[in-house]
Amino acid sequence: MNKTESLKKKLLGTPYFIWSVxxxxxxxxxxxxxxxxxxxxxxxxANVLAISTPEHSKALWIALFLxxxxxxxxxxxxxxxxxxxxxxKNGRQSFIVxxxxxxxxxxxxxxxxxxxxxxxxxxxxNSILEFLHLPALNIINTPYxxxxxxxxxxxxxxxxxIYNALSKIDINVINAxxxxxxxxxxxxxxxxxxxxxxxIISGITMVFIPALTTFVISKLLGGSKILLIGNVIEEEFTxxxxxxxxxxxxxxxxxxxxxxxxxxxxxxxxxxxxxL
Amino acid sequence: MKKLLCxxxxxxxxxxxxxxxxxxxxxxxxVIVFNWGEYIDPETLSLFEKETxxxxxxxxxxxxxxxxxxxxxxxxxxxxxxxxxxxxxxMIDNNLLxxxxxxxxxxxxxxxxxxxxxxxxxxxxxxYSVPYCFGTVGILYxxxxxxxxxxxxxxxxxxxxxxxxxxxxxxxDAFMVALKLNGFSMNTLDESQLQAAKNSLIEQKPLVQAYVxxxxxxxxxxxxxxxxxxxxxxxxxxQRENENLEYVVxxxxxxxxxxxxxxxxxxxxxxxxxxFIDFMCRDDIALMNFEYITYSTPNVAAQALIEDEDIKNSKxxxxxxxxxxxxxxxxxxxxxxxxxxxxxxxEVKSE
Amino acid sequence: xxxxILQKIYIALIFIFLYAPIVTLIVLSFNGSRTRAxxxxxxxxxxxxxxxxxxxxQALFNTLLIALIASIVSTIIGTIACIAIMNLKKKSRAIxxxxxxxxxxxxxxVTGISLMLLFISLGLRFGLGxxxxxxxxxxxxxxxxxxxxxxxxxxxxxxxxxxxxxAGPVYGFFKVVFPDILPGVLSGFLMAFTMSLDDFIITHxxxxxxxDTLSTKIYTEVKKGIKxxxxxxxxxxxxxxxxxxxxxxRVPSExxxxxxx
Numbered sequence: 001m002n003k004t005e006s007l008k009k010k011l012l013g014t015p016y017f018i019w020s021v022x023x024x025x026x027x028x029x030x031x032x033x034x035x036x037x038x039x040x041x042x043x044x045x046a047n048v049l050a051i052s053t054p055e056h057s058k059a060l061w062i063a064l065f066l067x068x069x070x071x072x073x074x075x076x077x078x079x080x081x082x083x084x085x086x087x088x089k090n091g092r093q094s095f096i097v098x099x100x101x102x103x104x105x106x107x108x109x110x111x112x113x114x115x116x117x118x119x120x121x122x123x124x125x126n127s128i129l130e131f132l133h134l135p136a137l138n139i140i141n142t143p144y145x146x147x148x149x150x151x152x153x154x155x156x157x158x159x160x161x162i163y164n165a166l167s168k169i170d171i172n173v174i175n176a177x178x179x180x181x182x183x184x185x186x187x188x189x190x191x192x193x194x195x196x197x198x199x200i201i202s203g204i205t206m207v208f209i210p211a212l213t214t215f216v217i218s219k220l221l222g223g224s225k226i227l228l229i230g231n232v233i234e235e236e237f238t239x240x241x242x243x244x245x246x247x248x249x250x251x252x253x254x255x256x257x258x259x260x261x262x263x264x265x266x267x268x269x270x271x272x273x274x275x276l
Numbered sequence: 277m278k279k280l281l282c283x284x285x286x287x288x289x290x291x292x293x294x295x296x297x298x299x300x301x302x303x304x305x306x307v308i309v310f311n312w313g314e315y316i317d318p319e320t321l322s323l324f325e326k327e328t329x330x331x332x333x334x335x336x337x338x339x340x341x342x343x344x345x346x347x348x349x350x351x352x353x354x355x356x357x358x359x360x361x362x363x364x365x366x367m368i369d370n371n372l373l374x375x376x377x378x379x380x381x382x383x384x385x386x387x388x389x390x391x392x393x394x395x396x397x398x399x400x401x402x403x404y405s406v407p408y409c410f411g412t413v414g415i416l417y418x419x420x421x422x423x424x425x426x427x428x429x430x431x432x433x434x435x436x437x438x439x440x441x442x443x444x445x446x447x448x449d450a451f452m453v454a455l456k457l458n459g460f461s462m463n464t465l466d467e468s469q470l471q472a473a474k475n476s477l478i479e480q481k482p483l484v485q486a487y488v489x490x491x492x493x494x495x496x497x498x499x500x501x502x503x504x505x506x507x508x509x510x511x512x513x514x515q516r517e518n519e520n521l522e523y524v525v526x527x528x529x530x531x532x533x534x535x536x537x538x539x540x541x542x543x544x545x546x547x548x549x550x551x552f553i554d555f556m557c558r559d560d561i562a563l564m565n566f567e568y569i570t571y572s573t574p575n576v577a578a579q580a581l582i583e584d585e586d587i588k589n590s591k592x593x594x595x596x597x598x599x600x601x602x603x604x605x606x607x608x609x610x611x612x613x614x615x616x617x618x619x620x621x622x623e624v625k626s627e
Numbered sequence: 628x629x630x631x632i633l634q635k636i637y638i639a640l641i642f643i644f645l646y647a648p649i650v651t652l653i654v655l656s657f658n659g660s661r662t663r664a665x666x667x668x669x670x671x672x673x674x675x676x677x678x679x680x681x682x683x684x685q686a687l688f689n690t691l692l693i694a695l696i697a698s699i700v701s702t703i704i705g706t707i708a709c710i711a712i713m714n715l716k717k718k719s720r721a722i723x724x725x726x727x728x729x730x731x732x733x734x735x736x737v738t739g740i741s742l743m744l745l746f747i748s749l750g751l752r753f754g755l756g757x758x759x760x761x762x763x764x765x766x767x768x769x770x771x772x773x774x775x776x777x778x779x780x781x782x783x784x785x786x787x788x789x790x791x792x793x794a795g796p797v798y799g800f801f802k803v804v805f806p807d808i809l810p811g812v813l814s815g816f817l818m819a820f821t822m823s824l825d826d827f828i829i830t831h832x833x834x835x836x837x838x839d840t841l842s843t844k845i846y847t848e849v850k851k852g853i854k855x856x857x858x859x860x861x862x863x864x865x866x867x868x869x870x871x872x873x874x875x876x877r878v879p880s881e882x883x884x885x886x887x888x
Contacts, residue, residue, distance in 0.1 A: 006714050008796070013711025013723075016704050016767065020726050023764040027741030028729070034744065055619075055626035081641055084634045095876050103645050105868045106652070108825055109845045110861050113853065114648030117655070117663050121485075121500055124651060138439075141486050152644070205732070213734035216827065220849065223486025224445045227626045230736055237740055237832070239447075240618045241345035247744075250737045261732055308836050313851040333837030334682075338850045351746065351753040352836035490851035498665065 035247035047248020056232060056249065063228040064256075066143060067211035070150035071158075074207045075200065077151070078158035082199075083192075085159075086166040097163065101156055112149055112220045119145055119221070141223030149217040150207075157206035165199025166192070201267045209257055229253060304329040307548040310347075310354040312535065313338055313490050315409070317568035324555050330548050338489050339446040347372060353542045355549035360535050362448070362606035364405050365398035367538065369608060373404045374539045380550040381406065383557035391574035395534060397605050405536035406553050409571040411508035412532055412595060412603075413449060414525040416492070418518075421502035429457040429526045432503060433476070438483045442495060442504035445487035447621045448606055449531070450477060453505060456528045456602070463607045470620055477624045487625070496521055507533075509571025511592045523592050529602020534574070649865060656858035663853070673859040680856050686844040687860065689755065690824060693840060697762035698819035704763070705770030706812055709778050710800075712771070730765045731772070738765060739832035746833060753835030761833045762823045769822060770815035777811030 038044045050056055085096055118124045119140040126136045139145045177187050215230035236246030313336040321332045337343040340363040346352060367373050378384055391407040399405045417426050424431065432441055444450055452462040454473035464470060485501050492504040497517045511523035537553045539546060555561055562578035572593050582588045597603060660667025677683060712723055730738055742761045751757055781804060789799040827842035834843055848854060
């Protein structure tokens with residue numbers, strides 16, 4: 001390929017390169033600018049260090065704690081599901097997978113709100129339990145309800161990458177292992193699991209980050225009684241109008257995202273476990 | 277996949293035809309209104325559009341605190357806003373409001389003089405605001421669930437009603453309850469008083485079912501909770517829907533508030549804004565709004581038009597404020613005061 | 628055999644978990660009472676009320692319009708960008724891909740806030756335009772990430788052969804390269820469309836006065852009690868998508884594509 005041809009092709013990317021500078025890099029730069037200055041525009045680390053005050057660090061720890069639990073539950077639920085799905089006949093496979101994505105077409109706020117209706121003190125589940133003379137389930141407005149909301153909303157993001165990784169596994173490899181005398185558990189531990197690690201890692205990222213940073217689920221299912229770091233940041237911007245503090249806390253949040261990215265990169269060098 | 281796409285696209289096309297393009301502005305321009313949720317009879321908006329040819333762009337907020345940053349940044353320009361007393365004072369202090377030309381609002385005569393008098397607390401020269409609704413804050417309780425007499429804020433700290441209490445999810449309202457409980461002014465900046473209030477709120481938190489705003493109404497109607505802190509205007513509506521509910525103004529005193537129409541400085545359609553305010557002050561329109569939202573109207577002419585004698589003489593709709601002591605109106609406490617309240621509130625919420 | 632039954636039970640349980648809220652919403656859309664706490668008998672009135680409700684229809688229109696424009700624009704920009712990225716040296720390609728990944732990996736709340744800060748400092752009037760710009764921004768990465776793998780699988784020599792045989796670059800691209808990457812482009816488009824449709828957080832920070840999408844409309848309504856018309860609308864949307872899915876699956880697709888959107 002000659003040079004001018006290649007140059008021309010590179011030029012084709014100009015709109016996107018300009019776009020990504022203006023709408024990705026500059027805005028991020030502004031978050032850093034606000035986060036590292038005070039109201040009079042003087043450099044300060046106070047907004048970032050504000051994370052160490054009891055109310056902020058508590059919100060961060062709760063968010064971390066709940067999102068880790070939600071991620072683990074998602075993984076435990078999704079892995080067997082993805083395995084079962086990947087073993088279906090080809091024709092049915094895509095249909096069943098779509099069935100599991102279908103709820104995503106229902107607005108995410110409405111779905112979460114529906115859980116409110118289900119879980120409420122006089123809600124659907126409790127009415128059924130009462131009818132069966134079983135003790136009532138009181139988890140609305142508690143951390144359990146928030147975890148449930150996280151698992152519910154982000155489960156498909158765990159199923160899909162694992163499913164993609166599993167369906168890429170060559171059945172001949174598994175057959176060969178069996179021929180060589182491996183039992184079911186050995187096949188799983190030595191072949192299936194290692195080959196699906198990229199999917200697991202990408203699933204963890206896709207679930208953990210939105211769960212860590214959510215403010216909607218805690219608001220709807222936690223009755224505004226439990227403050228997550230996402231709620232703190234949202235309120236700094238929409239209510240307290242202290243953008244500097246909000247940006248400073250966002251920088252802290254991004255640190256966790258970067259840590260997560262580095263971990264991901266260490267496990268998944270070729271980007272195999274992509275969501276798509 | 278291709279087929280799915282074709283189907284999706286054709287569906288989209290049909291839908292867009294169906295919903296039509298309601299985007300075009302009215303022949304006399306538009307007016308952008310920023311109001312509380314469920315705070316107007318939508319019918320009055322269409323009437324206004326029909327009579328004036330001005331298109332109403334309507335947007336809602338849920339607390340004064342969420343409204344303010346949107347106006348302050350100037351990112352979206354509004355023509356008419358309906359904040360409460362202390363927030364109006366804050367907006368005046370920060371130079372965000374335009375003076376209203378009262379010559380363009382002849383219907384102002386319908387508004388009772390005493391309400392303008394009351395407005396002087398936050399708008400000393402009555403230059404910036406036109407009263408829209410007023411009322412108190414109190415406790416709404418369910419008679420079947422609460423056996424004790426309800427006359428004090430302290431019942432919200434009674435462990436008998438654990439997980440049956442709804443608190444307001446906004447800084448000033450929540451602190452008002454706690455400050456009044458402790459016998460302090462709700463406009464205090466005294467550190468020790470605020471700490472005491474904060475501790476009361478933290479002590480109360482395990483008993484609270486949820487911190488909500490407008491949802492108090494639906495939850496109380498649905499028997500979800502026994503006690504809730506609520507604005508007086510909601511009381512009549514909720515009683516209509518659930519006859520077991522009763523509204524009380526606690527003896528320790530409470531907040532008397534006024535929500536008024538104001539016009540921000542950067543309003544793109546100031547003349548239309550004044551037309552809108554004038555329209556809202558018309559007696560028949562104010563009556564429609566009163567009957568729909570059941571919040572007390574300062575519109576004396578509209579009060580006279582109310583046919584239902586029970587409502588007309590209702591102590592809830594038109595309270596005799598002289599019978600209560602310790603009534604106060606919120607005041608703007610400066611940006612440092614705001615920060616103080618916000619950080620204390622965050623401590624309560626993160627506990 | 629036993630294992631098979633266990634698997635079926637497991638799938639059924641997850642299925643119930645995923646669909647319980649949706650069934651609830653559908654049931655609520657037929658509830659005669661205005662509050663969701665009480666059952667007021669079966670009714671269809673919310674469906675007729677829905678078509679009278681200008682606000683909700685306008686929000687639906689906005690949502691679809693934004694999703695459509697954002698996904699088309701991001702598909703075009705993204706696909707073209709892929710051609711360019713393929714021709715970059717390894718190092719610069721890594722940098723560009725790194726930047727591309729940011730909106731996908733970053734927290735939505737941070738993306739939303741950063742765009743809000745940008746628009747304010749540019750002095751833009753918040754409205755449909757700012758929502759569109761933000762949606763295009765977070766949609767492009769999905770397009771690039773689904774087109775790139777296809778692009779990498781293409782044999783570069785077929786394109787060069789086409790050029791040698793006298794095809795112009797554009798003609799050559801559409802005749803030789805485009806058919807090969809089409810599945811990637813389509814799934815990128817659908818992905819972008821879905822993401823835009825379901826977005827709430829970024830829209831929440833970049834929307835302006837009186838311009839609502841379904842998500843932001845619902846969010847305002849959540850605080851004061853959802854109007855039952857909204858349940859009716861989501862039931863209609865859900866059933867439409869479900870029907871589409873069945874239709875597509877009954878007619879065997881000509882180009883069997885295993886990976887869904």
